[in-house]
Amino acid sequence: MKYDIVLCGVGGQGVLSMAALIGRAAVVEGLNAKQSEVHGMAQRGGAVQAHLRLSDEVIESDLIPRGAADLVLSLEPVEALRYVSWLCPTGTLVSSANALVNIPNYPDTEGILARIRALPHSCVIEAERLADEAGDLLAVNTVMVGAASRLLPMKHESLEHSVHQTFSRKGERVLHVNLAAFASGRKAFQ
Numbered sequence: 001m002k003y004d005i006v007l008c009g010v011g012g013q014g015v016l017s018m019a020a021l022i023g024r025a026a027v028v029e030g031l032n033a034k035q036s037e038v039h040g041m042a043q044r045g046g047a048v049q050a051h052l053r054l055s056d057e058v059i060e061s062d063l064i065p066r067g068a069a070d071l072v073l074s075l076e077p078v079e080a081l082r083y084v085s086w087l088c089p090t091g092t093l094v095s096s097a098n099a100l101v102n103i104p105n106y107p108d109t110e111g112i113l114a115r116i117r118a119l120p121h122s123c124v125i126e127a128e129r130l131a132d133e134a135g136d137l138l139a140v141n142t143v144m145v146g147a148a149s150r151l152l153p154m155k156h157e158s159l160e161h162s163v164h165q166t167f168s169r170k171g172e173r174v175l176h177v178n179l180a181a182f183a184s185g186r187k188a189f190q
Helices: 015-028 077-082 109-117 127-134 137-148 156-170 172-188
Strands: 002-010 032-035 047-055 069-074 087-096 122-125
Touching (some): 002 015, 002 077, 015 032, 015 047, 015 137, 015 156, 047 077, 077 087, 122 137, 156 172
Parallel strands (some): 002 069, 087 122
Antiparallel strands (some): 002 047
């Protein structure tokens, strides 16, 4: 078994946090996980992407070849389209619907979302709304991991455990918000 994920977004959105949650759950299930370093601008507002490779065999490289990713998981719609070419023919793109408009000539959001929805395997998640309903807009990345949990090659209980392990040290409120965010993202995936 091999499962390759390109995670993308904008600096400060939590691309690395998504990778850590998924990678931690994979290791709990006995899978090998290899994550690339973040590529892109190392500042808030710049494009960021990371590769996460999961396998039950040894993983030689942490970089995913173009056209080989099983999943593109994006916190931002324009960034989602930037990495469509990384998907394999049966791969799925899961993107937040919420644009981070950080440039003056940002494209029409509805047009971007229409292009994503037109892909053969895609899902757009109202991540900001779901995170807000869970109790904190900062939980958008946990909402997106919840949405991706329907596709990932591991039990959703392992991912929930990873959320618990990651956020329990930050206090009860933060833990409950992120568990609720994960559950709402999982429910929203269609």
